[in-house]
Amino acid sequence: MSRPARSRSMSTSLPYKHAMQRILTPSPFTSMVVHLGPVSPSVDPAPPANPRSDGYGDNPRCLRRDISNQLSSKYARTQDIVSLISNSKTLASFQDTMQGAGGFGGGMGVHSAGHFTIAGDPGGDFYTSPNDPAFWLHHGMIDRTWTIWQSQDLAARTTIVAGGTNMMGGGRQQSLDDLVDLGVVVDKVYKIRDLVSVVDGPFCYVYE
Numbered sequence: 001m002s003r004p005a006r007s008r009s010m011s012t013s014l015p016y017k018h019a020m021q022r023i024l025t026p027s028p029f030t031s032m033v034v035h036l037g038p039v040s041p042s043v044d045p046a047p048p049a050n051p052r053s054d055g056y057g058d059n060p061r062c063l064r065r066d067i068s069n070q071l072s073s074k075y076a077r078t079q080d081i082v083s084l085i086s087n088s089k090t091l092a093s094f095q096d097t098m099q100g101a102g103g104f105g106g107g108m109g110v111h112s113a114g115h116f117t118i119a120g121d122p123g124g125d126f127y128t129s130p131n132d133p134a135f136w137l138h139h140g141m142i143d144r145t146w147t148i149w150q151s152q153d154l155a156a157r158t159t160i161v162a163g164g165t166n167m168m169g170g171g172r173q174q175s176l177d178d179l180v181d182l183g184v185v186v187d188k189v190y191k192i193r194d195l196v197s198v199v200d201g202p203f204c205y206v207y208e
């Protein structure tokens with residue numbers, strides 16, 4: 001659900017250029033080493049090229065972030081999240097608003113803004129951004145936001161999908177019977193309908 005708009009953002013010149021790139025200041029991740037990628041780096045200076053063309057080679061380097069509140073203070077405020085949840089009457093509009101599908105001219109969605117608030121390497125690389133631990137905090141909030149939206153009309157909103165089948169947008173309309181194959185990450189191949197509830201199927205969690 002989250003990938004297409006992000007890709008669109010990554011392939012477009014950013015309206016904001018951060019002034020500094022830094023190694024992390026003291027924190028649990030100060031010495032964290034990143035291994036995969038880069039595939040589509042967005043930082044300057046760019047990390048060294050990966051020894052393999054697919055980005056899967058070992059390429060040890062320091063985790064870097066390029067944190068700024070420029071985007072989060074405009075597009076990822078509490079009021080933006082409240083508006084997203086309250087004003088999205090369909091899943092398609094929820095997704096498009098969350099992604100900022102209108103492009104930079106119409107502002108950013110909370111999803112894109114969160115990613116560019118972290119930025120850096122690998123956080124600013126579409127293909128390897130999950131290797132920054134902060135990615136999971138951001139996507140946990142994305143999931144929480146979706147779950148709150150879903151709970152506003154639970155029965156109806158756990159039996160729907162919207163959007164096309166291509167990761168970059170487009171493709172034929174998705175179906176609840178389309179398959180989700182996560183490759184080496186998960187052995188089982190699920191249907192989307194198995195994954196649209198946080199308490200049924202393989203998931204069992206709620207947000208407080």
Ligand SMILES: [Cu+2]
Pocket residue numbers: 002003006111115139
């Ligand atoms: Cu994301």
